[in-house]
Amino acid sequence: MPQTPRQTTLKEETTLKGIGLHTGNRSQIVFRPAPANAGLRFFRTDLPGTPMIPARLEFVVTTVRGTNLGLGEAKVHTVEHVLSACTGVGLDNADILVSANEPPILDGSALPFVQALRKAGLAELAAPKRWQRIPGEVVYADGAARYRAVPAPDFTITATLIHDHPLMPKMTQTIRLDAETYLFEVAPARTFCFEHEVAFLRSQGLAQGGSLDNAIVIGKDRFHTNTEGLRFPDEFVRHKMLDLVGDLTLIGRPLFQMHIETQCLGHAHNVEFAKRIAAAGATLRRKSISMEA
Numbered sequence: 478m479p480q481t482p483r484q485t486t487l488k489e490e491t492t493l494k495g496i497g498l499h500t501g502n503r504s505q506i507v508f509r510p511a512p513a514n515a516g517l518r519f520f521r522t523d524l525p526g527t528p529m530i531p532a533r534l535e536f537v538v539t540t541v542r543g544t545n546l547g548l549g550e551a552k553v554h555t556v557e558h559v560l561s562a563c564t565g566v567g568l569d570n571a572d573i574l575v576s577a578n579e580p581p582i583l584d585g586s587a588l589p590f591v592q593a594l595r596k597a598g599l600a601e602l603a604a605p606k607r608w609q610r611i612p613g614e615v616v617y618a619d620g621a622a623r624y625r626a627v628p629a630p631d632f633t634i635t636a637t638l639i640h641d642h643p644l645m646p647k648m649t650q651t652i653r654l655d656a657e658t659y660l661f662e663v664a665p666a667r668t669f670c671f672e673h674e675v676a677f678l679r680s681q682g683l684a685q686g687g688s689l690d691n692a693i694v695i696g697k698d699r700f701h702t703n704t705e706g707l708r709f710p711d712e713f714v715r716h717k718m719l720d721l722v723g724d725l726t727l728i729g730r731p732l733f734q735m736h737i738e739t740q741c742l743g744h745a746h747n748v749e750f751a752k753r754i755a756a757a758g759a760t761l762r763r764k765s766i767s768m769e770a
Contacts, residue, residue: 487508492593493583495583508572508593509572520573542684557744567731586719609730609758612628615750624737625739650711
């Protein structure tokens with residue numbers, strides 16, 4: 478009989494510092510070990526009482542240019558890169574302490590978080606992993622957005638990005654995700670926006686910390702980047718996959734047993750799709766319990 482995979486936490490804490498993408502606030506994020514079944518939990522260390530916000534779907538408050546969580550007066554903005562990194566490395570339980578209302582954006586990808594978590598190391602806990610399985614096809618559609626998940630022995634994403642822009646042809650990528658493929662194929666992909674959006678975003682109080690150090694700006698006839706240039710020819714669709722993994726992490730279970738096909742991804746759609754996967758998984762677990770009784 479194969480050994481049942483165990484839940485994980487960190488061997489030791491790790492800290493990163495920077496500024497928030499949308500708020501522009503200086504921010505420190507600390508990842509600390511947490512007990513089995515605690516899941517991923519954010520703590521606002523700058524607020525009285527250090528309030529906790531679980532990284533779960535029911536605590537999503539807005540999805541405008543990012544996924545934002547809240548509980549009472551405490552909020553944490555733009556959590557998707559942090560959560561994507563946690564799932565990417567296989568981290569089930571961690572306390573995530575932030576010193577402001579948004580984690581640091583760092584280089585605009587999940588790679589710095591992944592590197593820090595891998596350096597801290599993972600420790601196995603006594604509890605078995607809580608797999609997210611689905612009994613059959615799960616679909617969601619809204620406008621041009623299309624999502625479909627089917628049961629599979631591993632976790633694969635096929636994503637298609639479609640934009641009406643001369644520099645952005647239709648991009649489709651399929652990646653079977655594990656810790657290594659996530660590290661090399663998904664985690665390095667950076668966030669992006671279109672040049673014509675920048676002024677509007679800033680007028681709305683967004684992108685206050687955005688720069689070419691942490692984002693790619695798509696101009697009319699060229700990409701504006703730092704001296705590194707694009708990390709992948711299709712970095713944009715890979716970043717959408719990164720965001721999707723982060724948003725699906727809010728279900729609270731590893732998502733390593735399904736094949737997801739999607740196009741025209743966005744945070745609001747990701748969250749709605751995640752709710753449908755969570756509901757399908759809950760139905761499957763209830764049937765399993767009923768059969769065993």
